[in-house]
Each structure stands twice: as structure tokens, then as C-alpha cells.
Amino acid sequence: MSMEGSFGQDSVGSEDWGPPVTRKSLMRGGLAALLVAPWTASSLGAGGAGGGQESGDSEAEAQGRTQGAGATGDEIVLGVSAAFSGPSRGLGAELYRGATAYFNHVNDNGGIEGRRLTLKLYDDGYQPDPCVQNTMRLMLEDKVFLLFGYVGTPTVTRVLPILxxxxNESIFLFFPFTGAQPQREPPYGDxxxxxxASYNQETAGLVDNLVRIGKRRIAVFYQIDAYGRSGWAGVRAALAxxxxxxAGEAxxxxxxxxxxxxxxxxxxLQGVSPDAVICVGAYAACAGFARDAVDLGLNVPIANLSFVGSENLLKLLVEGRLDSEKxxxxxxNSQVVPSYEDTSIPAVREYRELMARHDPKVPEELIQEEYTPFPHSFGSLEGFLNAKLLAEILRRLGPNPDRAGLEEAVFSIRDFDLGISEQVSFGPDRRQGLQRxxxxxVDNGRFVPLDDWGARFA
Amino acid sequence: MRIRRLFKWTRFGIFAVFGVIVLSTSVLCIYTVDTELSAEYEINAQNIAKTIADSSAGILLNQNLATLQSLVDQFLAVQGIRYIYITSETGEFLAHTFVPGIPEEILASDHSSTEPVERSLPGMGDFIEVGSPILAGVAGTVHVGMDLDVVALKIQRAIGQQVYLICVILVLGVLTSIWFVNLAAKPLAELLAYAVDLARDGERDDLAEREILARDDEAGHLARLFLHVARQGTGRGSAPGVTSQE
Structure with a gap:
């Protein structure tokens, strides 16, 4: 489906999450593998992506399959399954908008070696099963070049076994919007x-600073799934x-x-008298928790991870309230990208300029509930940076893009300047670009950098 | 027809026999289904706990708790399972499915025990909890809670369907038996009517042309015998004891 003015040629997948009607056997095989593989992955044999011999294929056969897949003479198709509906739809929407702003810029300037970048989009509503089905569809029916911009831990965790x-198909997932460990560690890190940055880094940063100012009794409020558990484990490890x-959990x-x-x-949580609460959730629930905590007199610092979607959280807490400051x-709020307000950062200036120029919209076909995007957000800035780095990787693939060469192209990224004052490097033992x-x-209704923890919370 | 009174007790007897069969079959069915299904659900829960335990050993050793939670979440979709929790060898909760928090009763329980135990959790319902050790218990224990209400509902539904089928068979059996009894009573009624006519006036010409005389069964034989006896006794009047009312 052509989406003129947005991303050149975005195509929007059906939101029918029923099983695909074609290539059923392959789909069944993949889904069966999904159920079995996570827990038996180590028995499938070691080796990086593209290097395995699971089905006895020769390397040449495997390479033959990857050549031309998802990349035609005039386009490279990237597969996306993300939350565009449901209470977390703002996360998928913001990430998409930021990425699209940069991809539009690339396409306007001749694409990658003359090929336009096209997104094949599916909505998973931040639910694992639809995400699995979307992924199978993207890989087997749409034959995308790579997977990009997935949203959430429970979704991504279930997709990793498929990869x-x-x-042997050399399908990689690029820059998911999650800081969980499963896609950073064996057996799926490859x-x-x-x-x-990871949730472990985010939670460690929060815990270290809270403990430093004397807030040692830290409780966790979390989403009861893989994402919540990932953050919970990070807080637990940092406290240890x-x-x-x-101190407690809810x-x-x-x-x-x-x-x-x-x-x-x-x-x-009031029952355990915490000094602070770290929330590992999405914006709707975390905003609800912050609201009820204040209303019930739990007046302690409430920290959120980057995944929360800061602007959406803030909007829920302040919209229509005269006493929103309390x-x-x-x-x-922990963030994994710098402030989009800091225009001294080159990438932020570029981001703001391209967002203003393209003002990307989520395709109408994916919109089930009303969502008003933010002119700028941490989510869209992250999407923008994801897209910028991916475009660079695709450029490094050369004039004949082949999925089998993706890993090498990524590993060639060394001390790359994304424009945010932190160099990006990848390697066989380094599959995470940013660490900061x-x-x-919140000050005056906006998220601003926190410089002095003691002055603010002691 | 008075002749059908002969079968009144037969019909009653058939109904009584069928009733006893249905009652005893239903009781046996209820007992069997209840026992077997309860055991089946418990075994299923134990199998699931064991599957999780076997699958989670490697995950636990790698401290990959997000994957562990993802594993647990998938099994929660199995019908009847209401909660799952995994504790470490020291009793620490490493993954669970409780919202808004872990119930006090479970926090206070012996987490290393794998014996089936019935729990009543406030606000949640009644459960049977089974456990399975991870790496013989040195890496922790998996606990699975089956919702007894759901199990009871399933059992009631299964029993209901079987009893319904038995009742349908009872009704059909009784109706069929009554139909057969009525089928047998009909020629007897005709024979009775014929005998009465013979007793009234055995000389009537039409009595030798009745349909019943053509029957090739016991009723036909009896009718022909009655006619023969009646014709032999011509001139001695009506048979004694036979009234016009009969």
C-alpha cells in the first residue's frame, strides 16, 4: 500500500492476526520452533547467524537464499512489527515517526545506492502472539531484508527463537525498542x-544515584511479563x-x-515503607501508579525507565489538572538518548529539522484509536538515531546488498559519530552501540536533565 | 381397552428397570468422571510444572530471568492454570504471575515442597497447587496453581453431558418399549372383541370373515379356535359368563 508523502512507499500489513493462509507448513514449523526453541536453544548448536548448519544446507545454498531477499533493484524492504494500537500505541508511533523522518530524508536524497528504503508495517498491539505472527509473515511472505524497530520485551523475547x-536466512533484528537482556546475551544475542543502553544499565544508574543520596529502601512496581522481570532483575542486581x-514489589x-x-x-508498597520506587512499565500504568501513589500519600521519588514513554506519561499526569505539579x-525518568531540547547536540538539531520538514504520520490504516503525536519526544529521537545508524550500515553493504553481509557491515561500525557526543562501535562481542x-x-511541564540528585530528592 | 391393563405393570417394570440403569450409570459416571478428571487435571498441572522445571534449568543458571518470565507467561495460557511461580533454592521468588502482588499465604509457605496442596487465596479463589523441583531442587522449585473452580466447572460440564445422554437414552428406551407393548396389545384387543362377538351370536355369517382369522400368529390361531368351538356349540346358546359389556 503506497503511503505518499510519508515514507515513499510504506506498506501497511493487515491487522488480522489470524494465521496466514499461505505457506502454512512453514509457518507451523516456525511457530512450533518458537514454542520449543527458547528452552532448547542451546541444543541447536552454536554459531553465529548465518553460520549454522541446522538443516544441513551448504553455505553456498544459504548465501543463495539471502541474496536479493528483501532488496530489489529499486528498494530495500524493512519489516516492522510494533505497537500502533492499545494503551502503549504511543511508543510504536513515536519510534516510527522518528525513524521515518530520517528514512524520508535518505529517500529524498537518492536512497541507498539508488534504492529507496521501504517499511513493511504490522501492528502487534504490544502483544507477543501477534508479534510472532507478524514476524513470520514479514520473513516468509513479505521477504523483508531485515527486521527493524520492534517495540517491547515480551514481543521481542518471543521473536528471538524464530531468528x-x-x-541460515541471516535475518537480523535491528535496534528494538527494549533494553532487555535476552537479545544481548546467548543464545539469542547473535x-x-x-x-x-540496556535496562540493566538504566536500573543500575537509578539505583546507584538513589543509594548515593540515602534512598536505600527501593521497591519495584513492574509489568508482570518479560519486560517487567528484566527491569526487576536489573534493580535486584544493582541493589545487591x-x-x-x-524492599518490596507490586x-x-x-x-x-x-x-x-x-x-x-x-x-x-506503602506496607514496606520504601525510600523510592522504580517503575518498570508502560506509560499508562506508570502514570496511573504515580497518580495513585500521590493521592494515597506515598510521597517518594518514583523513577521510570526509558521504555515508559516520558512525554505520554507526563501528558496523562498533567492534562486537565491544575495541581499537576504534585x-x-x-x-x-531514565533516558537512553540525550534531551531533544538540547540543540547544542548536532544530531538533535538534525532531528528537529527533519521532524519539522517531514512531520511523519502513522499510516491511517494502522490507527484504531486516536493518538496525537508530540512534535518531539525521546521515543522519536531514538527512532531517528536508529534509522540514521541503520542507513549507514546499509550503505556499507555496497551496491549489491546481501543479508549475509549484514553482520560484517555492522561490525565495521567503529567509533562512528551519530552526532550525540557518544561514539558508536559494534563488534562480535559488542552488539550494543550506545552505553550512556x-x-x-519534570520542570515547568517538561523533562529536563537531572544534574543534582541530592538537591532534588534528599 | 381393558386388555392394555395387562401391560400396565409391564410398562411400569420397564420404566423401573430403565430408571435403575440410568441412576446407577449416572452415579458411576459422576464418580468416574469426577475422580478421573480431577486426577487428570492434577497430573496435567504436574506435567506442566515438570516441563517448566526441565526447561528453566539452563535459563536459571544463566540468570536470564526475562526469558524465564516469558516461559512462565506462555504456560499461563493453558486453561485452568491460574498462577505459576518459581522460587530459587533459597526461597527467593524469581518469576511469578501474581497481580498486584504475591499473596501472603504463598509468601509464608514452604517453597521447596512439591507435594500437591489445596489453597484458598483471598480475592483469587480456590486452587490446587503442585510443584516440581529444578535440578532435583538445587536450582529451585516450580509451582503451578490450578483453579479448582475451573476444574469443577469442567467436571460438571463433562458429567452433565454424560447424564444428559443417558437420560435421552432412557426416554427413548421407555417410549420404544411402550410402543412395542402397545404393538403386542393390539391383536389381543382385536381377539377379545372377536371372542365377545362370538359369545353374543356365534351364528353370524360375518364372524367367519373377520380379518383376525387371517392372521398367521397366535391371535389368529386363537380366533380360529374360538370360532371352531363356537360353531361346535351351536344350539346351546351363548357361552356362560360372557356379558355384552365385555
């Missing part, structure tokens, strides 16, 4: 490339380094809306 299963344990179910009550969770003054974590607080 392992089809490792099938994904990450740009952002300071000789502390989790959970919520994925898909919770802002209108839902989080009073029970607040009451559970709900936001104790917020700390930023901390922000």
Missing part, C-alpha cells in the same frame, strides 16, 4: 543488534552491589490503562 530457527535487597498486567486503579499496588515533582544513560525530571 534462531531461521539463522541475532539482534541494539543501539540503546550495594548490599541491599528489594505488579500489574500488561495493557493496563490510565483509567484503571493502582491503589492496591500502592498500598502493597504528581510530577517526584518523577525521575541520562536522567531527567
Amino acid at each position: 534462531k530457527k531461521f539463522q 541475532f539482534a543488534f541494539n543501539l540503546r 552491589k550495594h548490599g541491599e535487597k528489594l 505488579t500489574y498486567s500488561r495493557g493496563e490503562k490510565f483509567t484503571g486503579s493502582m491503589r492496591k499496588q500502592v498500598e502493597i 504528581y510530577t515533582r517526584l518523577l525521575i 544513560v541520562y536522567h531527567t525530571v
